[in-house]
Amino acid sequence: MAERPRVYKTEGVILKRRNIGEADTIFTVLSEREGKFDAVARGVRKARSRMRGHLEPLTRSRLMLAQGRSLDVFTQAETVDPYRNVREDLERTAVALSCVELVDRFTIEHAEAGAIYHLLVALLEALDEGLQATVSRHFELDLLAAAGYELQLGACTLCGGRLPAEETLLAPAAGGLVCANCRPVAGEGRLVSVAVIKVLRHARSVEIREFGALRMPPEVEAELRAALGAVVRYHLDRELNVPRYLRDVEALPG
Amino acid sequence: MAGGQGGTPEPITRLIEAFHRLPGVGPKSAQRLAYHILRVPEQEAAALATAIVDVKQRIKLCSRCLNITESDPCAICTDARRDQSVICVVEQPLDILAIERTGFRGLYHVLHGVLNPMEGIGPEDLRLRELVVRLKEEVTEVIMATNPSLEGEATAMYVQRLAGPLGVRVTRLARGLPSGADLEYTDDVTLSRAFEGRQEI
Ligand SMILES: [Zn+2]
Ligand SMILES: [Zn+2]
Numbered sequence: 001m002a003e004r005p006r007v008y009k010t011e012g013v014i015l016k017r018r019n020i021g022e023a024d025t026i027f028t029v030l031s032e033r034e035g036k037f038d039a040v041a042r043g044v045r046k047a048r049s050r051m052r053g054h055l056e057p058l059t060r061s062r063l064m065l066a067q068g069r070s071l072d073v074f075t076q077a078e079t080v081d082p083y084r085n086v087r088e089d090l091e092r093t094a095v096a097l098s099c100v101e102l103v104d105r106f107t108i109e110h111a112e113a114g115a116i117y118h119l120l121v122a123l124l125e126a127l128d129e130g131l132q133a134t135v136s137r138h139f140e141l142d143l144l145a146a147a148g149y150e151l152q153l154g155a156c157t158l159c160g161g162r163l164p165a166e167e168t169l170l171a172p173a174a175g176g177l178v179c180a181n182c183r184p185v186a187g188e189g190r191l192v193s194v195a196v197i198k199v200l201r202h203a204r205s206v207e208i209r210e211f212g213a214l215r216m217p218p219e220v221e222a223e224l225r226a227a228l229g230a231v232v233r234y235h236l237d238r239e240l241n242v243p244r245y246l247r248d249v250e251a252l253p254g
Numbered sequence: 255m256a257g258g259q260g261g262t263p264e265p266i267t268r269l270i271e272a273f274h275r276l277p278g279v280g281p282k283s284a285q286r287l288a289y290h291i292l293r294v295p296e297q298e299a300a301a302l303a304t305a306i307v308d309v310k311q312r313i314k315l316c317s318r319c320l321n322i323t324e325s326d327p328c329a330i331c332t333d334a335r336r337d338q339s340v341i342c343v344v345e346q347p348l349d350i351l352a353i354e355r356t357g358f359r360g361l362y363h364v365l366h367g368v369l370n371p372m373e374g375i376g377p378e379d380l381r382l383r384e385l386v387v388r389l390k391e392e393v394t395e396v397i398m399a400t401n402p403s404l405e406g407e408a409t410a411m412y413v414q415r416l417a418g419p420l421g422v423r424v425t426r427l428a429r430g431l432p433s434g435a436d437l438e439y440t441d442d443v444t445l446s447r448a449f450e451g452r453q454e455i
Contacts, residue, residue, distance in 0.1 A: 020278075021278045021280075022278050047432045048432065048435065050436065050439035051439075052441075053440065053441025053442075053443060053444045054441045056403065056404050056441075056443075057372075058404060079441045079442050079443075082441065082442050082443045084442075084446070087404060087407060088407070088411075089411075090412060090415065093404070093408050094371065094408075097371050097372060098371075100372070101371075101372055241371060241372060241373065241374035242372060244374075244376060245369070245371035245376045245377075246371075248376055248377050248378075249412070252412070252415040252416070253415065253418070253419045254415055254418050254419065
């Protein structure tokens, strides 16, 4: 195995943090080249820490690290984009965190995750630019694909047969939409409306920004969210934390 | 750490484990502390044990502001000279000590945490319900003194949304450069906030 350099630079998005000891924090980073990894920032909770503001969750930063005995250690951090419009908006922060939680759960440490990194950056940029929160649906579809669970939305996932324009089963175990004939062997799933199928196909054919410009009726948005939520949960072993918080935030007045 | 391993008597192992569970205490420090206790005079060890038990038995949370106190309501809540119309909201009881040093003479409310959605800490895990009850009383201003972290900011925004419909003014401590900070190493968000909060000299 090639020896890793003692000191290295990378660019990444801070996913989460965990305080240890008096003044240290372990950060989980998703980087373009190193994938997801944990590293420790010593003394970062002291008021005069030079790195503190550059290592906030949801921040994209240029990082310099030194190899440590168990964990690598941050030696420098410099913000590339703090996504301030996201951080200063309660809903946007919640939506961004729900995507970050998915990234955390769909990636494994030190595995290649360049594609997922670019998806996350595109999502944060879209939210920062003020596009609708529904961009997170586009992100979920892309993330599923990047993690190897791309939904088949064109023809029947099982027999390849044509799908008539009607309510159709979306079956995560089968890997996508399933025709009426194949339903008995498709495993668990939920019926989705023609409108949702159209939106799903549209999402796969356009970029996140274009998708963010699409206005859909609230009931279609709710159904789309529930349908994708079910697919995501099917592929994860534990319940997610952020969706519940997102619902709390959405229920707030004003 | 398994009990009684390597010939260590069980009571020592138990003490090491207890120290190890404290925040910021690693296995080595836990061991050092336990062996230190072993060497101190018995009455000193007993005083430590009593102090720990006393804290748990005599200290409770103030039913109004949720600060730690021996009497309920606490000395701050019952002090008639303090401004009853202003509540400063903090994350932890320790934050009150820091704010008292600034000369603030209103009331407090301790949330006992901040929103941390990734860790599953939501609004129902903070003492927000108690705060909303107080906001319906004679309060006219809430000062959010949560940390300027992602979690602290989210918590402040959340309270602002709860308080808004009640007609209570919500303010936030100014965020900017800590004294001794170095501009070159300051992150953009802190720096732009410092600019927004600039003052005439
Ligand atoms: Zn079929
Ligand atoms: Zn009190």
